[in-house]
Amino acid sequence: MKFSTKGRYGLRAMVDLAVNSKGEHVALCSIAERQGISTNYLEQVFSTLRKSGLVKSVKGAQGGYILAEPPSDIKVGRILRALEGPLSVIDEKSETSYDNEIGIEQCIKLCVWDKMNKALNDLADSVTLEDLVDNYRKLVGIDDTMYYI
């Protein structure tokens, strides 16, 4: 049971963008370099993020990407759903329809999968991109004030 590279790399790239943007557009190749992800792959990821309204792009020499909203307004759940689809521990497509028949399978769905999905979605929607950025700054010791020194 794993998240795909799209979700993992995409989330990391969004934190990188939030940390390094400071109101300016950020070139994908600089994110790619810092995060060790290929630029080609990031292009795919950011195209999805742009369609979901999470980032905006500007073409040209000074172009690149910028967050469409403040990091405090972007929930991690929104980023992951944009990249991975609905956050569910089981494949919704493979679920059988339970029209009339209630059996063990549906009991397990109600008692286990639905509970795991709720916990997963609640958690992802309780954490914002800003929380991850703050956490990252603490980890690497970047303090905003140092830019003013």
Add this chain to the structure above:
Amino acid sequence: MKISTKGRYGLEALVDLAIHSSEGCVSLKSISERCDISEAYILQIFLVLRRAGIVESVRGAQGGYMLAKKPSEITVGDVLTALEGPLVPVACCITSKEDPICERYGKCATFGFWESVMNTLNDVAYSITIDDLVEYYKNNVLNNDYEIEYYI
């Protein structure tokens, strides 16, 4: 991030075994018929569950499988971990400082989030026992059937 058919079918077959084990050993064939999962697949799953100490096999004409512990002592987390490996959303959740699989270990912006996803999913999985599922089935499925029979 998905739980595979192995985990899903395994849990279903195990709950079926628990429901029917009051009648003694349960044959793979009967589980296969009731759950509509192939006998070969259930065998493959039960071999793993046997190694994990969750089921026991009994040989012979009246042989089959039974739970190795009380249903209240087997959690969904035990079953899924046996069949799927540790419930982690990303591989780095279970690596250690001594043996990191990523050079970002210790300064990764997203590691903390993935760790809390892992803890949340495990909390749910280890809080539900096979007995909880059997009881839910008996109260919500069997009781309804009895009611229908009763009134006819």
